[in-house]
Amino acid sequence: MKMSMQGHVYPPYRLTPDRMRAREFMAALGIDVEPAMPPPTYLVFLRGETLGVNLFADLDIPREKALHGGQRYEWFAPVTFDDAFDVTVTVDKMVEKTGKRGMVWFADVTFDYRFAGTDRLAVREVTRLVKQS
């Protein structure tokens, strides 16, 4: 893992919830409804990949060596389909450890979703990426 990325802050990107994607999201969970509001975890780090935040490439995590360690969400305000978000991504903490099968690397990456054009935080997501050797 590219440890020098610790502390890196990406330029913000803008994200707008999409009703069709939200419906598809719920359908994948087994729920066939048109949601009135975006599902709580609709805002997910994966959406940043096509918007300039390609963590797997930038942190040097080949996908066949990647594991997803977990996610943490904090909600600060309701989110609607009429909202847009400026998303700031920070590579917070990177750690390497020696495990039973060799080196393992961990990275916590924070996604702050602020209401577009404001400093008001709506959602914070921390995603924990793992690279196996």
Place this chain on the structure above:
Amino acid sequence: MSKRAYATGDVLFETTLLPTGRARVAQFSQATEDPNPIHVDDAFAARAGFKTVLQQGPMTTAQFARLLSDVVGAPALRVLDVTFTAPVYPEDSLTLRAEVTATSPRLACALSARKSDGTETARGIAELEVG
């Protein structure tokens, strides 16, 4: 249901989800704009050391969020922290459980997801603002 209605040890839900199946796993990748082939390509999954394609960890997170929302309403969600502890395959059924661990200052829950053989695939906590 008000905050006072809950007590430590209460089980908010213990729900067994039927196997997701490959089609819905692929649909979740599409819905989350996840390009990782490990969720749709068996050969790639094999190269990564797994027996078949993997179900996404964020799907477990999303199911916890959905089930918590069903109980207390989505606006009550404040924190959801989930650690993925074992791979989940599309043919796995999962039992998701939330048990109250504290009622003040927020309602707090311990979360777990287990396969039918007892293997824990995720654990975590939730904090809810209810009442």
